[in-house]
Amino acid sequence: MFTVSVRDHFMIAHSFEGQVFGPAQKLHGATYVVDAEFRRAELDPDNIVVDIGRATDALRAVLAALNFRNLDDDPAFRGRNTTTEFLAFVIYERIAAKIAAGELGPHARGLTSLRVTLHESHVAWAAYEGQLGP
Amino acid sequence: MFTVSVRDHFMIAHSFEGQVFGPAQKLHGATYVVDAEFRRAELDPDNIVVDIGRATDALRAVLAALNFRNLDDDPAFRGRNTTTEFLAFVIYERIAAKIAAGELGPHARGLTSLRVTLHESHVAWAAYEGQLGP
Amino acid sequence: MFTVSVRDHFMIAHSFEGQVFGPAQKLHGATYVVDAEFRRAELDPDNIVVDIGRATDALRAVLAALNFRNLDDDPAFRGRNTTTEFLAFVIYERIAAKIAAGELGPHARGLTSLRVTLHESHVAWAAYEGQLGP
Amino acid sequence: MFTVSVRDHFMIAHSFEGQVFGPAQKLHGATYVVDAEFRRAELDPDNIVVDIGRATDALRAVLAALNFRNLDDDPAFRGRNTTTEFLAFVIYERIAAKIAAGELGPHARGLTSLRVTLHESHVAWAAYEGQLGP
Amino acid sequence: MFTVSVRDHFMIAHSFEGQVFGPAQKLHGATYVVDAEFRRAELDPDNIVVDIGRATDALRAVLAALNFRNLDDDPAFRGRNTTTEFLAFVIYERIAAKIAAGELGPHARGLTSLRVTLHESHVAWAAYEGQLGP
Amino acid sequence: MFTVSVRDHFMIAHSFEGQVFGPAQKLHGATYVVDAEFRRAELDPDNIVVDIGRATDALRAVLAALNFRNLDDDPAFRGRNTTTEFLAFVIYERIAAKIAAGELGPHARGLTSLRVTLHESHVAWAAYEGQLGP
Numbered sequence: 001m002f003t004v005s006v007r008d009h010f011m012i013a014h015s016f017e018g019q020v021f022g023p024a025q026k027l028h029g030a031t032y033v034v035d036a037e038f039r040r041a042e043l044d045p046d047n048i049v050v051d052i053g054r055a056t057d058a059l060r061a062v063l064a065a066l067n068f069r070n071l072d073d074d075p076a077f078r079g080r081n082t083t084t085e086f087l088a089f090v091i092y093e094r095i096a097a098k099i100a101a102g103e104l105g106p107h108a109r110g111l112t113s114l115r116v117t118l119h120e121s122h123v124a125w126a127a128y129e130g131q132l133g134p
Numbered sequence: 135m136f137t138v139s140v141r142d143h144f145m146i147a148h149s150f151e152g153q154v155f156g157p158a159q160k161l162h163g164a165t166y167v168v169d170a171e172f173r174r175a176e177l178d179p180d181n182i183v184v185d186i187g188r189a190t191d192a193l194r195a196v197l198a199a200l201n202f203r204n205l206d207d208d209p210a211f212r213g214r215n216t217t218t219e220f221l222a223f224v225i226y227e228r229i230a231a232k233i234a235a236g237e238l239g240p241h242a243r244g245l246t247s248l249r250v251t252l253h254e255s256h257v258a259w260a261a262y263e264g265q266l267g268p
Numbered sequence: 269m270f271t272v273s274v275r276d277h278f279m280i281a282h283s284f285e286g287q288v289f290g291p292a293q294k295l296h297g298a299t300y301v302v303d304a305e306f307r308r309a310e311l312d313p314d315n316i317v318v319d320i321g322r323a324t325d326a327l328r329a330v331l332a333a334l335n336f337r338n339l340d341d342d343p344a345f346r347g348r349n350t351t352t353e354f355l356a357f358v359i360y361e362r363i364a365a366k367i368a369a370g371e372l373g374p375h376a377r378g379l380t381s382l383r384v385t386l387h388e389s390h391v392a393w394a395a396y397e398g399q400l401g402p
Numbered sequence: 403m404f405t406v407s408v409r410d411h412f413m414i415a416h417s418f419e420g421q422v423f424g425p426a427q428k429l430h431g432a433t434y435v436v437d438a439e440f441r442r443a444e445l446d447p448d449n450i451v452v453d454i455g456r457a458t459d460a461l462r463a464v465l466a467a468l469n470f471r472n473l474d475d476d477p478a479f480r481g482r483n484t485t486t487e488f489l490a491f492v493i494y495e496r497i498a499a500k501i502a503a504g505e506l507g508p509h510a511r512g513l514t515s516l517r518v519t520l521h522e523s524h525v526a527w528a529a530y531e532g533q534l535g536p
Numbered sequence: 537m538f539t540v541s542v543r544d545h546f547m548i549a550h551s552f553e554g555q556v557f558g559p560a561q562k563l564h565g566a567t568y569v570v571d572a573e574f575r576r577a578e579l580d581p582d583n584i585v586v587d588i589g590r591a592t593d594a595l596r597a598v599l600a601a602l603n604f605r606n607l608d609d610d611p612a613f614r615g616r617n618t619t620t621e622f623l624a625f626v627i628y629e630r631i632a633a634k635i636a637a638g639e640l641g642p643h644a645r646g647l648t649s650l651r652v653t654l655h656e657s658h659v660a661w662a663a664y665e666g667q668l669g670p
Numbered sequence: 671m672f673t674v675s676v677r678d679h680f681m682i683a684h685s686f687e688g689q690v691f692g693p694a695q696k697l698h699g700a701t702y703v704v705d706a707e708f709r710r711a712e713l714d715p716d717n718i719v720v721d722i723g724r725a726t727d728a729l730r731a732v733l734a735a736l737n738f739r740n741l742d743d744d745p746a747f748r749g750r751n752t753t754t755e756f757l758a759f760v761i762y763e764r765i766a767a768k769i770a771a772g773e774l775g776p777h778a779r780g781l782t783s784l785r786v787t788l789h790e791s792h793v794a795w796a797a798y799e800g801q802l803g804p
Contacts, residue, residue: 004527005526011292011296014281021180029280029282029297029298031299031388043485053424056526085181085182122301122793126183127136141792147740154448154455163684163699165791202696215448223404256658258408259407260405264403269799273796314691316690316751321692353579353583353585357579390525395539430548433565433568433656472564522547524543621672625672625713660722662673665673
């Protein structure tokens, strides 16, 4: 298996509902440093996993829609706790949609899975990984 | 698959038996920076993999039993080389026992696997990953 | 010159006033990973710069007063932009006050300066350093 | 599963062919920080995954054959783009050959897979992982 | 003293002249991860050291003029070894010129010094720091 | 001011005397990741701060004399707590002696200061910096 990973970040405010979250039930915030790992079984004709320029742009575009926001106000997340692991899934879904739409180039349809990791501090991070393709 | 990871560390003395270890056969020591990665297929009702506060406490408790010790004196390790990879397994087993005992909360029984990584320097690390649950 | 540094973190929401801040004028948030570097010319009688346990506790206590908060609601910061560099100064002042009050032990009065660095992402950080003592 | 990882680096010049590479079609270069992760199901009789000294030597030897070179001049890569993901595969193959040849010791034949990761910057990396053994 | 730092990177080919460089006399290359630390005694009226957006843009523009190049072909470096420490100085000079030209905003003229660090691998880096202003 | 830094590590056992050390009074150990930063005002005729090969060798030689040891048994440290900050000073002195003896090359006598940093974990480090030369 071959992989290529790119890193970017975004900065948001949010709060959580549920006693399990303790003081994080109050409005606070986070910087998420995000790694997107693209995977496939064989390299494409250019000897690459994915066009790293387009992969970087896709990640940036997905994060731009979240960056400098209070996620409590985002209708997409109504009634859901925007935990680190859940946000990893959201970003996975949005990048996967771009791949399916051809935004990462025609060869990117050969990608088989994607892992998205969000680092919330030097001592905690979370990830979602899932399949890609038809 | 969803994951949540937390990091902590411990500092121990030990020595190894066997020519393969060269100068590490003498009494020396290490700082181990430890990452525990908790995994499950679906998020729990709070939209989380595990209560990160309890996960952090469990890791700290397991490391506290090893920290500031000479592992050569620990009866639990008699006749075993306390290599980085073996210690990763020991820590996996001890965290897994806490999960099974309910110490990470009732939803933590939905965790499916656990990976424990020990960083012994900026150029070497080791890990054990194994299944969880019944 | 001798130094000892310890690291911790906090997570807050805030917004900025002023066109220079662009989209950061909206309510958003950040994780700040904080390094406190304690400095002195000579080691104390225990051969240390500072009791690292007390230094860690002092940093944690200062950050706990900021953690899981919306800084826009904190009267201490009314009318001030809580930029990364300004927060570094605030944390410097609060740790310096603890040193002056003897909370880091009697020998800590021999500390000569303190540098506080706040990492807001993998590509941006800010610091304040200033003198300590009479 | 148990793993042991070691890190080293090499520094090369190269250029790429294909419009997808944009400005990287010109002669440029890279530092690659390389992680080799060795994996097996059970520890060997010394309680290790692999002799870390021999693993480190094997990685260094493989990288030495690439280090301080212009890869465009290397006959082994004629007609191939020496992308990060492709170089990860090349290094995987060369380490795997050393394992098969017994250079990592007799117990290393119990290794089941190998993952090689090349970090090309703080925001991009690539990997290849494949099976080992008969 | 207050500081703000931003990070970016560039990738180049080059070779060195002089026996001290050993195998690095051959054409090879490097990724340089670059940190630019801006310093001043007091914050500006917006409570900042420098407009971080403009600082990021200035660093990117300076690195873009070097990125994806063979530095041996650059007339600006004829007869000079483009060592890591020398490149740190070159980047310092070019950012300093932008500050003097007002490209980082009018308040940036209050900056007093600048440190530029180039990381060439996980085990080696170099820096230049110098004064700014009239 | 120009600087060049190199990184290596060593692994030791030791214990401390004094109530301030709490559980670290027991025999334990540490990995120290060590950064040596060499400084000078102007580059030498090769456009470098110091021959990085010789600097790396000097650091390795100094650490080899400490590596895989129980520092409690080292006569050089009798009656002294081998704290992180004290070890930084010891390593500074030993590298400085090599520079004075010409082991880093004749131009290395132009070095003006040296900073040695020891990282004992992901959340704690210590340093000593001092002058060099006649």
